[in-house]
Amino acid sequence: MDAYLLKKDFPVLDDKTLVYLDTAASSLKPKQVIKKLDEYYEKYSVNVHRGVYSLSYVATQLYEESRRKVSEFINADFDEIIFTRGASSALNLVATSYGLNNLTSEDEIIVSELEHHSQVLPWQNVSNITKAKLIYVPLNKEGRITVENFKKVLNKKTKVVALNYVSNVMGYVSPIKEIIRLSHEVGAVVSVDAAQAAPHMRIDVKDLDCDFLAFSGHKMLGPTGIGVMFGKKELLKDMPPIEFGGDMNDNVNLYDASWKDSPYKFETGTPPIAGAIGLGAAIDYLNNLGFENISTHEKKLKDYAVEKLLKIEDIIVYNKTSETGIITFNIAGVHPHDAVTFFDGDNICMRAGHHCAQLIIKWLEVVATLRVSFYLYNTIEDCDKFIESVKNARDFFKSVGF
Numbered sequence: 001m002d003a004y005l006l007k008k009d010f011p012v013l014d015d016k017t018l019v020y021l022d023t024a025a026s027s028l029k030p031k032q033v034i035k036k037l038d039e040y041y042e043k044y045s046v047n048v049h050r051g052v053y054s055l056s057y058v059a060t061q062l063y064e065e066s067r068r069k070v071s072e073f074i075n076a077d078f079d080e081i082i083f084t085r086g087a088s089s090a091l092n093l094v095a096t097s098y099g100l101n102n103l104t105s106e107d108e109i110i111v112s113e114l115e116h117h118s119q120v121l122p123w124q125n126v127s128n129i130t131k132a133k134l135i136y137v138p139l140n141k142e143g144r145i146t147v148e149n150f151k152k153v154l155n156k157k158t159k160v161v162a163l164n165y166v167s168n169v170m171g172y173v174s175p176i177k178e179i180i181r182l183s184h185e186v187g188a189v190v191s192v193d194a195a196q197a198a199p200h201m202r203i204d205v206k207d208l209d210c211d212f213l214a215f216s217g218h219k220m221l222g223p224t225g226i227g228v229m230f231g232k233k234e235l236l237k238d239m240p241p242i243e244f245g246g247d248m249n250d251n252v253n254l255y256d257a258s259w260k261d262s263p264y265k266f267e268t269g270t271p272p273i274a275g276a277i278g279l280g281a282a283i284d285y286l287n288n289l290g291f292e293n294i295s296t297h298e299k300k301l302k303d304y305a306v307e308k309l310l311k312i313e314d315i316i317v318y319n320k321t322s323e324t325g326i327i328t329f330n331i332a333g334v335h336p337h338d339a340v341t342f343f344d345g346d347n348i349c350m351r352a353g354h355h356c357a358q359l360i361i362k363w364l365e366v367v368a369t370l371r372v373s374f375y376l377y378n379t380i381e382d383c384d385k386f387i388e389s390v391k392n393a394r395d396f397f398k399s400v401g402f
Protein backbone atom coordinates (compact mmCIF):
# COMPACT_ATOMS: atom_id res chain seq x y z
CA MET A 1 0.00 0.00 0.00
CA ASP A 2 1.55 3.28 -1.12
CA ALA A 3 0.09 6.16 0.87
CA TYR A 4 1.85 8.70 -1.37
CA LEU A 5 -0.06 7.28 -4.35
CA LEU A 6 -3.32 7.02 -2.42
CA LYS A 7 -3.17 10.72 -1.56
CA LYS A 8 -3.91 11.40 -5.24
CA ASP A 9 -7.38 9.86 -4.78
CA PHE A 10 -8.34 12.52 -2.22
CA PRO A 11 -9.15 15.91 -3.78
CA VAL A 12 -8.77 17.74 -0.44
CA LEU A 13 -5.13 16.66 -0.46
CA ASP A 14 -4.50 18.50 -3.73
CA ASP A 15 -3.30 21.12 -1.27
CA LYS A 16 0.13 19.58 -0.77
CA THR A 17 0.79 21.64 2.35
CA LEU A 18 -2.20 20.16 4.19
CA VAL A 19 -1.55 17.53 6.88
CA TYR A 20 -4.84 15.87 7.79
CA LEU A 21 -4.65 14.10 11.15
CA ASP A 22 -8.30 14.12 12.20
CA THR A 23 -9.72 11.00 10.59
CA ALA A 24 -11.23 9.83 13.89
CA ALA A 25 -13.58 12.81 13.60
CA SER A 26 -14.23 12.27 9.89
CA SER A 27 -12.14 10.79 7.10
CA LEU A 28 -11.45 12.48 3.80
CA LYS A 29 -13.41 11.14 0.83
CA PRO A 30 -11.77 9.64 -2.26
CA LYS A 31 -12.89 10.61 -5.76
CA GLN A 32 -14.23 7.08 -6.32
CA VAL A 33 -16.87 7.79 -3.63
CA ILE A 34 -17.53 11.35 -4.81
CA LYS A 35 -18.01 10.03 -8.37
CA LYS A 36 -20.59 7.51 -7.19
CA LEU A 37 -22.52 10.26 -5.39
CA ASP A 38 -22.39 12.47 -8.48
CA GLU A 39 -23.60 9.55 -10.58
CA TYR A 40 -26.63 9.07 -8.34
CA TYR A 41 -27.50 12.79 -8.35
CA GLU A 42 -26.88 13.21 -12.07
CA LYS A 43 -28.49 10.02 -13.36
CA TYR A 44 -30.99 8.55 -10.90
CA SER A 45 -31.76 11.13 -8.22
CA VAL A 46 -35.23 9.81 -7.46
CA ASN A 47 -36.82 8.11 -4.48
CA VAL A 48 -36.53 4.38 -3.68
CA HIS A 49 -39.17 1.71 -2.94
CA ARG A 50 -42.01 3.96 -4.13
CA GLY A 51 -41.79 4.84 -7.81
CA VAL A 52 -43.30 2.44 -10.32
CA TYR A 53 -40.98 3.57 -13.09
CA SER A 54 -37.59 2.40 -14.31
CA LEU A 55 -35.53 5.20 -12.79
CA SER A 56 -36.87 4.49 -9.31
CA TYR A 57 -36.25 0.81 -9.87
CA VAL A 58 -32.57 1.56 -10.67
CA ALA A 59 -32.20 3.80 -7.60
CA THR A 60 -33.78 1.09 -5.43
CA GLN A 61 -31.44 -1.52 -6.84
CA LEU A 62 -28.38 0.66 -6.11
CA TYR A 63 -29.59 1.39 -2.57
CA GLU A 64 -30.28 -2.27 -1.79
CA GLU A 65 -27.03 -3.32 -3.47
CA SER A 66 -25.24 -1.15 -0.88
CA ARG A 67 -27.09 -2.94 1.89
CA ARG A 68 -25.79 -6.20 0.46
CA LYS A 69 -22.23 -4.79 0.37
CA VAL A 70 -22.50 -3.65 3.99
CA SER A 71 -23.85 -7.04 5.07
CA GLU A 72 -20.93 -8.82 3.39
CA PHE A 73 -18.50 -6.25 4.82
CA ILE A 74 -19.35 -7.28 8.39
CA ASN A 75 -20.56 -10.83 7.59
CA ALA A 76 -24.19 -10.15 8.54
CA ASP A 77 -27.36 -11.20 6.75
CA PHE A 78 -28.95 -8.72 4.34
CA ASP A 79 -32.02 -7.99 6.51
CA GLU A 80 -29.89 -7.40 9.60
CA ILE A 81 -28.53 -4.12 8.16
CA ILE A 82 -30.45 -0.96 9.01
CA PHE A 83 -29.34 2.29 7.44
CA THR A 84 -29.31 5.21 9.89
CA ARG A 85 -27.98 8.77 9.97
CA GLY A 86 -24.76 7.67 11.63
CA ALA A 87 -23.36 5.70 14.55
CA SER A 88 -25.09 7.99 17.05
CA SER A 89 -28.56 7.34 15.67
CA ALA A 90 -27.79 3.62 15.39
CA LEU A 91 -26.76 3.45 19.06
CA ASN A 92 -29.83 5.48 20.04
CA LEU A 93 -32.03 3.10 18.07
CA VAL A 94 -30.70 0.12 20.02
CA ALA A 95 -31.19 1.84 23.38
CA THR A 96 -34.62 3.26 22.60
CA SER A 97 -36.14 0.28 20.85
CA TYR A 98 -34.49 -2.59 22.71
CA GLY A 99 -33.61 -0.91 26.02
CA LEU A 100 -36.84 0.88 26.78
CA ASN A 101 -38.89 -2.20 25.93
CA ASN A 102 -36.88 -4.88 27.70
CA LEU A 103 -35.43 -3.41 30.88
CA THR A 104 -36.89 -2.90 34.35
CA SER A 105 -35.65 -1.62 37.70
CA GLU A 106 -34.39 -5.15 38.45
CA ASP A 107 -31.87 -5.01 35.63
CA GLU A 108 -28.35 -3.70 35.12
CA ILE A 109 -26.66 -2.09 32.10
CA ILE A 110 -22.88 -2.21 31.84
CA VAL A 111 -21.07 0.71 30.20
CA SER A 112 -17.62 2.25 30.72
CA GLU A 113 -15.91 5.59 31.19
CA LEU A 114 -14.15 4.91 27.91
CA GLU A 115 -17.33 5.41 25.88
CA HIS A 116 -18.18 8.13 23.42
CA HIS A 117 -21.24 10.11 24.60
CA SER A 118 -23.28 8.41 21.85
CA GLN A 119 -22.84 5.06 23.57
CA VAL A 120 -23.30 6.16 27.19
CA LEU A 121 -26.00 8.88 27.03
CA PRO A 122 -28.70 6.75 25.36
CA TRP A 123 -28.28 4.20 28.17
CA GLN A 124 -28.34 6.93 30.82
CA ASN A 125 -31.70 7.86 29.34
CA VAL A 126 -32.92 4.25 29.42
CA SER A 127 -31.69 3.98 33.00
CA ASN A 128 -33.54 7.16 34.02
CA ILE A 129 -36.79 5.96 32.46
CA THR A 130 -36.73 2.25 33.36
CA LYS A 131 -34.75 2.60 36.62
CA ALA A 132 -32.39 -0.13 35.41
CA LYS A 133 -29.02 0.45 37.07
CA LEU A 134 -26.08 1.83 35.08
CA ILE A 135 -22.86 0.04 36.07
CA TYR A 136 -19.36 1.13 35.02
CA VAL A 137 -16.58 -1.35 34.30
CA PRO A 138 -13.59 -0.17 36.33
CA LEU A 139 -10.81 0.74 33.87
CA ASN A 140 -7.30 -0.59 34.50
CA LYS A 141 -4.42 1.78 35.22
CA GLU A 142 -3.84 2.45 31.50
CA GLY A 143 -7.53 3.31 31.07
CA ARG A 144 -8.41 0.05 29.33
CA ILE A 145 -11.45 -2.19 29.60
CA THR A 146 -10.12 -5.62 30.61
CA VAL A 147 -11.86 -8.99 30.79
CA GLU A 148 -10.75 -9.32 34.39
CA ASN A 149 -12.42 -6.04 35.38
CA PHE A 150 -15.47 -6.79 33.26
CA LYS A 151 -16.01 -10.02 35.21
CA LYS A 152 -16.15 -7.95 38.42
CA VAL A 153 -19.32 -6.16 37.29
CA LEU A 154 -21.04 -8.84 35.21
CA ASN A 155 -23.74 -10.78 37.02
CA LYS A 156 -27.17 -12.36 36.56
CA LYS A 157 -28.85 -8.93 36.69
CA THR A 158 -26.87 -7.69 33.68
CA LYS A 159 -29.28 -7.40 30.76
CA VAL A 160 -27.32 -5.10 28.43
CA VAL A 161 -23.62 -4.52 27.85
CA ALA A 162 -22.88 -1.38 25.80
CA LEU A 163 -19.18 -0.90 25.06
CA ASN A 164 -16.83 0.32 22.37
CA TYR A 165 -14.76 -1.89 20.07
CA VAL A 166 -12.10 0.86 19.71
CA SER A 167 -11.94 3.97 21.89
CA ASN A 168 -11.96 7.29 20.04
CA VAL A 169 -9.69 8.88 22.66
CA MET A 170 -7.25 6.14 23.67
CA GLY A 171 -7.36 4.05 20.49
CA TYR A 172 -7.44 0.86 22.58
CA VAL A 173 -9.06 -2.24 21.12
CA SER A 174 -11.49 -3.69 23.69
CA PRO A 175 -11.49 -7.48 24.29
CA ILE A 176 -15.00 -7.44 22.89
CA LYS A 177 -15.26 -11.03 21.69
CA GLU A 178 -14.57 -12.45 25.15
CA ILE A 179 -16.86 -9.82 26.71
CA ILE A 180 -19.65 -10.94 24.38
CA ARG A 181 -19.09 -14.61 25.22
CA LEU A 182 -19.21 -13.92 28.96
CA SER A 183 -22.25 -11.65 28.61
CA HIS A 184 -24.18 -14.36 26.78
CA GLU A 185 -23.44 -16.78 29.62
CA VAL A 186 -25.59 -14.59 31.90
CA GLY A 187 -28.20 -13.91 29.20
CA ALA A 188 -27.22 -10.29 28.47
CA VAL A 189 -27.22 -8.74 25.01
CA VAL A 190 -24.22 -6.76 23.78
CA SER A 191 -24.34 -3.54 21.76
CA VAL A 192 -20.95 -2.74 20.22
CA ASP A 193 -19.93 0.78 19.24
CA ALA A 194 -17.73 0.09 16.22
CA ALA A 195 -17.49 3.69 14.95
CA GLN A 196 -13.69 3.65 15.36
CA ALA A 197 -13.27 -0.01 14.43
CA ALA A 198 -15.11 -0.34 11.10
CA PRO A 199 -12.77 2.06 9.23
CA HIS A 200 -9.65 0.21 10.37
CA MET A 201 -10.21 -3.50 10.91
CA ARG A 202 -12.19 -6.42 9.54
CA ILE A 203 -15.39 -6.93 11.54
CA ASP A 204 -17.19 -10.25 11.52
CA VAL A 205 -20.43 -10.04 13.50
CA LYS A 206 -20.97 -13.79 13.31
CA ASP A 207 -17.53 -14.52 14.70
CA LEU A 208 -17.96 -11.85 17.40
CA ASP A 209 -21.51 -13.08 18.01
CA CYS A 210 -22.52 -9.51 18.98
CA ASP A 211 -26.22 -8.68 19.21
CA PHE A 212 -25.99 -5.12 17.91
CA LEU A 213 -23.19 -3.16 16.27
CA ALA A 214 -23.05 0.42 15.01
CA PHE A 215 -20.79 2.51 12.79
CA SER A 216 -20.75 5.64 10.59
CA GLY A 217 -20.00 5.98 6.89
CA HIS A 218 -18.14 9.29 7.10
CA LYS A 219 -15.27 7.92 9.21
CA MET A 220 -14.52 5.23 6.61
CA LEU A 221 -14.29 7.24 3.37
CA GLY A 222 -18.06 7.38 2.92
CA PRO A 223 -20.45 10.33 2.90
CA THR A 224 -21.85 12.06 5.95
CA GLY A 225 -25.45 11.31 6.96
CA ILE A 226 -25.19 7.54 6.60
CA GLY A 227 -24.58 4.97 9.32
CA VAL A 228 -25.31 1.37 10.03
CA MET A 229 -27.01 -0.51 12.79
CA PHE A 230 -26.56 -4.26 12.71
CA GLY A 231 -28.94 -6.33 14.82
CA LYS A 232 -29.42 -10.08 15.05
CA LYS A 233 -32.64 -10.86 13.22
CA GLU A 234 -34.19 -12.76 16.11
CA LEU A 235 -33.87 -9.60 18.25
CA LEU A 236 -34.95 -7.17 15.51
CA LYS A 237 -38.11 -9.21 14.93
CA ASP A 238 -39.55 -8.27 18.33
CA MET A 239 -38.24 -4.71 18.51
CA PRO A 240 -40.69 -1.88 17.81
CA PRO A 241 -39.91 0.97 15.42
CA ILE A 242 -38.98 4.25 17.10
CA GLU A 243 -39.99 6.51 14.21
CA PHE A 244 -43.30 6.26 12.39
CA GLY A 245 -44.24 7.46 8.94
CA GLY A 246 -43.76 6.72 5.28
CA ASP A 247 -42.51 3.40 3.93
CA MET A 248 -42.08 1.63 7.27
CA ASN A 249 -45.71 0.63 7.55
CA ASP A 250 -47.64 -2.30 6.15
CA ASN A 251 -51.41 -1.87 6.62
CA VAL A 252 -52.74 1.41 8.05
CA ASN A 253 -56.20 1.68 9.67
CA LEU A 254 -57.84 4.55 11.50
CA TYR A 255 -56.59 3.56 14.94
CA ASP A 256 -53.82 1.07 14.33
CA ALA A 257 -51.27 -0.02 11.78
CA SER A 258 -48.83 -2.84 11.15
CA TRP A 259 -45.14 -2.59 10.23
CA LYS A 260 -42.96 -4.05 7.55
CA ASP A 261 -40.32 -6.54 8.59
CA SER A 262 -36.82 -5.44 9.52
CA PRO A 263 -34.88 -3.58 8.22
CA TYR A 264 -37.67 -1.49 6.65
CA LYS A 265 -39.69 -0.96 9.83
CA PHE A 266 -36.68 0.99 11.19
CA GLU A 267 -36.11 3.11 8.05
CA THR A 268 -38.89 5.65 8.22
CA GLY A 269 -39.34 8.18 5.42
CA THR A 270 -37.03 8.77 2.49
CA PRO A 271 -33.77 7.09 3.48
CA PRO A 272 -30.26 8.49 2.92
CA ILE A 273 -30.13 7.05 -0.61
CA ALA A 274 -27.05 8.85 -1.90
CA GLY A 275 -25.29 8.20 1.41
CA ALA A 276 -25.91 4.47 1.22
CA ILE A 277 -24.72 4.30 -2.38
CA GLY A 278 -21.59 6.28 -1.46
CA LEU A 279 -20.95 3.99 1.49
CA GLY A 280 -21.03 1.03 -0.90
CA ALA A 281 -18.30 2.71 -2.96
CA ALA A 282 -16.25 3.36 0.20
CA ILE A 283 -16.49 -0.32 1.11
CA ASP A 284 -15.23 -1.26 -2.37
CA TYR A 285 -12.27 1.07 -1.87
CA LEU A 286 -11.39 -0.38 1.55
CA ASN A 287 -11.82 -3.97 0.35
CA ASN A 288 -9.46 -3.27 -2.52
CA LEU A 289 -6.73 -2.13 -0.15
CA GLY A 290 -7.34 -4.79 2.51
CA PHE A 291 -7.53 -4.13 6.25
CA GLU A 292 -4.25 -5.90 7.00
CA ASN A 293 -2.45 -3.29 4.90
CA ILE A 294 -4.43 -0.39 6.32
CA SER A 295 -3.95 -1.24 9.99
CA THR A 296 -0.27 -2.15 9.61
CA HIS A 297 0.32 1.20 7.93
CA GLU A 298 -1.52 3.20 10.64
CA LYS A 299 0.27 1.38 13.44
CA LYS A 300 3.64 2.04 11.80
CA LEU A 301 2.90 5.78 11.60
CA LYS A 302 1.59 5.88 15.15
CA ASP A 303 4.65 4.07 16.60
CA TYR A 304 6.99 6.32 14.62
CA ALA A 305 5.23 9.49 15.81
CA VAL A 306 4.99 8.38 19.47
CA GLU A 307 8.69 7.57 19.57
CA LYS A 308 9.52 11.06 18.26
CA LEU A 309 6.93 12.79 20.47
CA LEU A 310 8.37 11.22 23.60
CA LYS A 311 11.76 12.74 22.82
CA ILE A 312 10.27 16.26 22.98
CA GLU A 313 10.39 17.94 26.35
CA ASP A 314 7.04 18.59 28.13
CA ILE A 315 5.04 16.15 25.99
CA ILE A 316 2.67 13.82 27.83
CA VAL A 317 1.31 10.90 25.81
CA TYR A 318 -1.70 9.22 27.46
CA ASN A 319 -2.01 6.09 25.32
CA LYS A 320 1.50 4.88 24.51
CA THR A 321 0.41 1.25 24.23
CA SER A 322 -2.56 1.76 21.92
CA GLU A 323 -2.91 -0.77 19.09
CA THR A 324 -4.39 1.64 16.54
CA GLY A 325 -3.54 4.92 14.82
CA ILE A 326 -4.72 7.30 17.55
CA ILE A 327 -2.37 9.37 19.74
CA THR A 328 -3.78 11.38 22.64
CA PHE A 329 -1.37 13.82 24.26
CA ASN A 330 -0.75 17.25 25.74
CA ILE A 331 2.00 19.79 25.93
CA ALA A 332 2.47 20.36 29.68
CA GLY A 333 1.04 23.69 30.77
CA VAL A 334 -0.44 24.53 27.35
CA HIS A 335 -4.19 24.41 26.78
CA PRO A 336 -4.93 22.04 23.86
CA HIS A 337 -7.05 24.69 22.15
CA ASP A 338 -4.09 27.09 22.12
CA ALA A 339 -1.82 24.34 20.81
CA VAL A 340 -4.22 23.27 18.10
CA THR A 341 -4.50 26.86 16.87
CA PHE A 342 -0.72 26.87 16.52
CA PHE A 343 -0.87 23.60 14.51
CA ASP A 344 -3.56 25.09 12.28
CA GLY A 345 -1.08 27.85 11.45
CA ASP A 346 1.12 25.08 9.99
CA ASN A 347 -1.90 23.72 8.04
CA ILE A 348 -2.11 20.66 10.29
CA CYS A 349 -5.65 19.53 11.15
CA MET A 350 -6.06 17.72 14.45
CA ARG A 351 -8.58 17.67 17.24
CA ALA A 352 -8.45 19.26 20.69
CA GLY A 353 -11.03 19.01 23.45
CA HIS A 354 -12.91 16.23 25.18
CA HIS A 355 -13.66 14.39 21.93
CA CYS A 356 -17.32 13.84 22.94
CA ALA A 357 -16.03 11.50 25.63
CA GLN A 358 -15.89 13.60 28.78
CA LEU A 359 -15.81 10.61 31.12
CA ILE A 360 -12.39 9.41 29.96
CA ILE A 361 -11.06 12.98 29.96
CA LYS A 362 -12.17 13.27 33.60
CA TRP A 363 -10.64 9.86 34.30
CA LEU A 364 -7.33 11.18 32.90
CA GLU A 365 -7.73 14.18 35.25
CA VAL A 366 -7.14 16.76 32.53
CA VAL A 367 -9.41 19.43 31.05
CA ALA A 368 -8.86 18.36 27.46
CA THR A 369 -6.33 16.68 25.19
CA LEU A 370 -4.85 16.90 21.73
CA ARG A 371 -5.60 13.99 19.43
CA VAL A 372 -3.97 12.81 16.24
CA SER A 373 -5.52 10.03 14.18
CA PHE A 374 -3.83 8.43 11.18
CA TYR A 375 -5.39 6.79 8.16
CA LEU A 376 -4.41 5.20 4.91
CA TYR A 377 -3.55 8.53 3.21
CA ASN A 378 -1.07 9.66 5.86
CA THR A 379 2.67 9.35 5.34
CA ILE A 380 5.92 9.50 7.29
CA GLU A 381 6.31 12.99 5.82
CA ASP A 382 3.01 13.97 7.51
CA CYS A 383 4.42 12.60 10.79
CA ASP A 384 7.62 14.61 10.39
CA LYS A 385 5.71 17.85 9.72
CA PHE A 386 3.52 17.15 12.74
CA ILE A 387 6.53 16.47 15.01
CA GLU A 388 8.29 19.60 13.80
CA SER A 389 5.16 21.63 14.53
CA VAL A 390 4.87 20.14 18.04
CA LYS A 391 8.51 21.08 18.77
CA ASN A 392 7.90 24.61 17.52
CA ALA A 393 4.67 24.91 19.49
CA ARG A 394 6.35 23.73 22.67
CA ASP A 395 9.23 26.19 22.21
CA PHE A 396 6.88 29.05 21.34
CA PHE A 397 4.57 28.57 24.34
CA LYS A 398 7.52 28.14 26.73
CA SER A 399 9.16 31.30 25.33
CA VAL A 400 6.03 33.34 26.07
CA GLY A 401 5.83 31.97 29.61
CA PHE A 402 3.17 29.21 29.53
Ligand code: C6P
Binds near residue numbers: 164166167195355
Ligand atom coordinates in the same frame (compact mmCIF):
# COMPACT_ATOMS: atom_id res chain seq x y z
N1 C6P B 1 -16.45 10.47 17.20
C1 C6P B 1 -14.53 11.94 17.19
O1 C6P B 1 -13.93 12.96 16.84
P1 C6P B 1 -21.26 9.99 14.61
O2 C6P B 1 -20.91 11.38 15.04
O3 C6P B 1 -22.69 9.63 14.88
O4 C6P B 1 -20.82 9.70 13.23
O5 C6P B 1 -20.34 9.03 15.52
C2 C6P B 1 -20.47 9.03 16.90
C3 C6P B 1 -19.37 8.25 17.54
C4 C6P B 1 -19.69 7.10 18.25
N2 C6P B 1 -18.74 6.34 18.80
C5 C6P B 1 -17.44 6.65 18.69
C6 C6P B 1 -16.43 5.73 19.32
C7 C6P B 1 -17.04 7.78 18.00
O6 C6P B 1 -15.75 8.08 17.91
C8 C6P B 1 -18.04 8.61 17.43
C9 C6P B 1 -17.65 9.91 16.75
C10 C6P B 1 -15.88 11.64 16.58
O7 C6P B 1 -14.06 11.16 18.01
C11 C6P B 1 -16.78 12.83 16.60
S1 C6P B 1 -17.27 13.29 18.21
